[in-house]
Amino acid sequence: MDNFSVIYKQNIHKIMVLTILLVMASMIAIVPQATISCNHKERSNMWEKAWEQYNATVKNIEFGFLDPSTDLNGNGIPDFDEAKAIMDLYQVKPDELTDEDFENLEYAKTLCDNLNNYCGYTIGFWKNHIIIEWPTGGTLTAAFEDLPIGTGNDFDYNDWIVDINTEALYTKCKCHSNCDCHPGCCKCGPKLMAIKFVFVPEARGAGYNHLWGFSIPANTFPGNGHYIITFYDENGTPTAVEDGEFIASVDNNFTVIEWTKDALPPNEGEIFTNTVQEDSYVKTKIIVKLVIMFDNPVEFDLNDYDPYSAGNVHAEELFFNPYLHVCCFSNTKHYTVDKGDLRVITVPVDWLWPREIVPIWDAYDDVTCVDGLPEYAENWWENYNIDLVYIKP
Numbered sequence: 001m002d003n004f005s006v007i008y009k010q011n012i013h014k015i016m017v018l019t020i021l022l023v024m025a026s027m028i029a030i031v032p033q034a035t036i037s038c039n040h041k042e043r044s045n046m047w048e049k050a051w052e053q054y055n056a057t058v059k060n061i062e063f064g065f066l067d068p069s070t071d072l073n074g075n076g077i078p079d080f081d082e083a084k085a086i087m088d089l090y091q092v093k094p095d096e097l098t099d100e101d102f103e104n105l106e107y108a109k110t111l112c113d114n115l116n117n118y119c120g121y122t123i124g125f126w127k128n129h130i131i132i133e134w135p136t137g138g139t140l141t142a143a144f145e146d147l148p149i150g151t152g153n154d155f156d157y158n159d160w161i162v163d164i165n166t167e168a169l170y171t172k173c174k175c176h177s178n179c180d181c182h183p184g185c186c187k188c189g190p191k192l193m194a195i196k197f198v199f200v201p202e203a204r205g206a207g208y209n210h211l212w213g214f215s216i217p218a219n220t221f222p223g224n225g226h227y228i229i230t231f232y233d234e235n236g237t238p239t240a241v242e243d244g245e246f247i248a249s250v251d252n253n254f255t256v257i258e259w260t261k262d263a264l265p266p267n268e269g270e271i272f273t274n275t276v277q278e279d280s281y282v283k284t285k286i287i288v289k290l291v292i293m294f295d296n297p298v299e300f301d302l303n304d305y306d307p308y309s310a311g312n313v314h315a316e317e318l319f320f321n322p323y324l325h326v327c328c329f330s331n332t333k334h335y336t337v338d339k340g341d342l343r344v345i346t347v348p349v350d351w352l353w354p355r356e357i358v359p360i361w362d363a364y365d366d367v368t369c370v371d372g373l374p375e376y377a378e379n380w381w382e383n384y385n386i387d388l389v390y391i392k393p
Contacts (some may be wrong), residue, residue, distance in 0.1 A: 043102050086104050
């Protein structure tokens with residue numbers, strides 16, 4: 001046996017041990033690098049994941065699928081309030097998440113994930129549904145005159161003004177090769193699952209008091225469901241909640257503002273609210289949200305109801321009736337201004353209304369006065385006299 005073979009045989013166990021140590025060292029060097037990479041990716045995505053869950057929870061609350069007071073943790077604090085307090089701190093993504101940031105966001109994500117699973121409307125649901133604003137921009141303004149025609153109307157249309165913000169929840173259209181498609185959708189969708197209205201009083205230039213209501217005529221929607229109407233104070237805090245069945249075959253009438261003077265009381269020493277430019281602006285004391293959820297998705301096309309149409313100046317062709325019930329205590333006469341009445345106009349924008357006792361034909365160039373009554377050109381709301389409309393501060 002040569003010297004090399006002897007040396008090799010004597011040291012073979014040392015060579016094997018050294019080889020094992022080298023392999024172990026390489027594994028030790030690789031594992032931490034992989035872990036660091038994974039942690040970095042997980043940290044980087046946590047902000048997006050938390051916001052994805054949180055936004056789904058917000059939608060569930062907005063559409064009435066989830067009670068915002070739900071406390072799955074059982075700690076006496078609504079889970080959504082806990083999540084919101086955290087997410088308010090992370091409106092902007094940090095350049096790098098600290099351990100504390102990561103833990104906060106992970107906790108908020110878990111809270112919202114649990115809430116979404118609890119109500120049954122998860123991220124997967126929201127990826128297959130779409131929210132449509134109606135009209136474009138989401139705001140329709142309803143404005144009223146409250147005197148009987150021929151009894152001193154000033155036609156400033158600011159006796160009562162309310163914004164109606166509408167969002168509809170649709171299933172996403174899923175086209176297949178056997179669909180007879182047409183522009184915008186197809187036979188297999190989309191279908192309406194829920195619709196939400198938010199009512200925000202804007203101005204009250206009236207001496208009378210009123211009840212303001214909102215009704216949906218029978219057979220407007222081809223399916224039953226249930227509704228939730230929530231009343232909020234000026235700070236957005238819920239003050240009352242009502243719910244009930246929505247029966248499509250009958251008129252569904254909702255009292256939104258029981259007394260308009262409660263929603264927009266004038267400042268001390270003043271008569272009107274938000275119609276005199278020199279007076280102090282009053283923020284509404286009442287905001288109301290109405291959500292209708294259908295038992296099964298229904299076929300309903302908002303495009304069939306064009307608020308920009310010349311035939312809808314007085315809400316004639318809308319799918320709902322915004323009405324004003326006038327309470328005239330001086331002569332005990334009570335009467336209602338309904339859709340189609342000359343004394344109501346609906347404007348498909350967040351509208352600038354005429355100032356107190358300024359006729360609408362003076363404030364707007366494309367409205368004319370014919371025999372003492374207003375007549376409206378197409379898109380009449382686009383051209384106004386800035387000195388004669390009320391500008392919110």
